[in-house]
Amino acid sequence: MGTPTSNLRLLANIILENVDTIDKLAKEQGVPYPTIDTLYNGGSQSEKFTIQPKVLNASLLATSAASQLIATLKLPGLVLLDRANAFHVSSALRIVVETGVVEILREAGPKGLHVADIASKVGVDSTILGRSIRMLATHYVFRELEPNVFANNRVSSLIDSGKASAGILGSLRKQREGGTKGHGVTNVQGDKYTGTNGISALVEQCTDEVFKSSAHLPDIVLSNDYSKSAFQTALQFDGSMWEFFEKNPGYLQRIQMAMVAWTNLRPHQANLKGFEWEQLQPNSVVVDIGGGNGSEGFEIAKRAPKIKVVVQDREQTIQSVTTPTWNAEPDKKKMLESGQVKLEGQDFFEKQPSHLDKQVSVFFLRLIMHDWPTKEGVKILQKLHEAAAPTTKLVIVDQVVPYACPNPKALAQIEGATLIKATSPLLANLGEASSDVYTTDFTMAALLNSQERTLGEFKEMVEEAGWAIEKVYQTAGSSFSQIVCALKQ
Numbered sequence: 001m002g003t004p005t006s007n008l009r010l011l012a013n014i015i016l017e018n019v020d021t022i023d024k025l026a027k028e029q030g031v032p033y034p035t036i037d038t039l040y041n042g043g044s045q046s047e048k049f050t051i052q053p054k055v056l057n058a059s060l061l062a063t064s065a066a067s068q069l070i071a072t073l074k075l076p077g078l079v080l081l082d083r084a085n086a087f088h089v090s091s092a093l094r095i096v097v098e099t100g101v102v103e104i105l106r107e108a109g110p111k112g113l114h115v116a117d118i119a120s121k122v123g124v125d126s127t128i129l130g131r132s133i134r135m136l137a138t139h140y141v142f143r144e145l146e147p148n149v150f151a152n153n154r155v156s157s158l159i160d161s162g163k164a165s166a167g168i169l170g171s172l173r174k175q176r177e178g179g180t181k182g183h184g185v186t187n188v189q190g191d192k193y194t195g196t197n198g199i200s201a202l203v204e205q206c207t208d209e210v211f212k213s214s215a216h217l218p219d220i221v222l223s224n225d226y227s228k229s230a231f232q233t234a235l236q237f238d239g240s241m242w243e244f245f246e247k248n249p250g251y252l253q254r255i256q257m258a259m260v261a262w263t264n265l266r267p268h269q270a271n272l273k274g275f276e277w278e279q280l281q282p283n284s285v286v287v288d289i290g291g292g293n294g295s296e297g298f299e300i301a302k303r304a305p306k307i308k309v310v311v312q313d314r315e316q317t318i319q320s321v322t323t324p325t326w327n328a329e330p331d332k333k334k335m336l337e338s339g340q341v342k343l344e345g346q347d348f349f350e351k352q353p354s355h356l357d358k359q360v361s362v363f364f365l366r367l368i369m370h371d372w373p374t375k376e377g378v379k380i381l382q383k384l385h386e387a388a389a390p391t392t393k394l395v396i397v398d399q400v401v402p403y404a405c406p407n408p409k410a411l412a413q414i415e416g417a418t419l420i421k422a423t424s425p426l427l428a429n430l431g432e433a434s435s436d437v438y439t440t441d442f443t444m445a446a447l448l449n450s451q452e453r454t455l456g457e458f459k460e461m462v463e464e465a466g467w468a469i470e471k472v473y474q475t476a477g478s479s480f481s482q483i484v485c486a487l488k489q
């Protein structure tokens with residue numbers, strides 16, 4: 001009998017097999033896989049190659065094995081220190097994003113720029129700025145070309161707002177001039193994000209209010225007192241997070257742009273893949289519940305030009321964010337003028353307006369359920385149930401949290417429930433390869449005392465409100481899933 005293959009070798013073999021798969025596909029198609037040192041260009045052949053399903057599958061398995069290999073090879077004490085101090089990476093990231101380092105380095109070009117020059121443009125201490133960029137470079141965000149000379153790389157360039165650095169620095173100046181707005185509250189300059197792909201807004205939101213809130217989450221859990229969320233504690237605000245945003249319009253603009261980033265961060269089809277909007281009958285009505293600035297409602301209306309879309313949100317969001325956005329963009333304005341799309345102030349805890357009663361083909365909810373604890377989630381879905389016709393569908397787009405073990409039988413039977421079968425010794429949820437869904441879950445806990453849900457939790461919640469899951473569409477590389485429900489029989 002030969003020596004059994006070591007655990008290290010099993011992991012290394014998974015990496016090699018999957019890198020071989022990617023290399024072979026790259027060779028066949030004549031497209032190189034991008035290196036970490038190249039700049040991100042979503043439209044390039046190389047980046048498009050990385051999100052082809054076969055390539056993505058292989059890269060997820062290799063990522064899972066590689067991170068497990070690192071966690072095994074690195075001394076456990078150092079793995080623990082990394083985990084315990086991960087928040088410093090968030091601090092460094094906020095410093096560089098709000099000081100426009102990415103834009104300054106884009107303007108500097110491939111030779112990069114010395115940190116003293118970056119700091120003098122920004123007006124901050126060059127030592128801590130340099131240490132921030134170096135810490136990030138150590139985590140593969142930016143490159144240090146020679147001592148203290150930095151340049152963008154594939155990850156940092158993704159944050160690029162596309163604006164001139166002078167604009168970002170102008171916003172920083174206004175932010176400083178306005179002074180602090182109270183405990184933990186940043187004087188956010190919302191206009192800085194308009195016209196961007198939203199990624200800088202998302203990174204700032206994560207590293208500012210989410211990070212500050214998360215620091216208070218353990219105290220809440222340990223005291224078992226959920227009367228105030230971690231967000232309310234961090235920002236010393238008694239109302240809801242949405243009320244806070246309405247009082248602080250810069251934050252409102254930032255979170256709405258951060259929502260757009262979720263569309264741009266990953267292959268976009270992933271959000272809309274699955275439900276066949278084109279198959280709806282002409283004049284069918286789709287209601288985008290809590291549609292925010294209507295970015296998804298717009299995509300649906302584009303995909304199925306013969307249907308009608310109603311984008312609903314809180315009155316103030318419709319007035320101050322959604323309507324100006326749709327009036328400013330010609331394609332969207334045309335849809336409003338033709339009557340294909342309607343923007344409507346509507347609280348989703350209230351009864352749907354009479355013009356929609358029993359008239360809706362699909363209620364669409366993207367990133368809504370995860371904002372609410374289950375009790376409120378059930379109330380929202382019950383209101384939609386009350387307005388539903390017998391054939392109305394409910395399409396929920398949210399992240400489905402994978403168990404770290406295989407799905408139980410009752411769930412495995414739902415069409416589309418299992419995505420990738422991970423083989424031993426990999427974790428069933430692919431570990432690091434699906435880490436984003438677990439961090440978003442904690443974001444929801446910190447901001448809203450809410451959560452991302454496993455498929456089992458979704459099943460229980462929708463059934464309590466009178467719906468039943470028919471099918472789940474999942475996409476490798478995107479924890480966003482579409483859960484299609486019909487009225488429970």
Ligand SMILES: C[S@@+](CC[C@H](N)C(=O)[O-])C[C@H]1O[C@@H](n2cnc3c(N)ncnc32)[C@H](O)[C@@H]1O
Pocket residue numbers: 242259260289290291292293294295296312313314317346347348349365366367368371
């Ligand atoms: C996480 S955002 C999602 C926005 C949008 N669906 C998307 O995916 O881009 C949540 C949305 O819910 C809206 N919202 C919060 N409370 C609401 C309520 N009671 N009625 C209607 N909309 C509400 C917020 O204004 C915000 O636009």
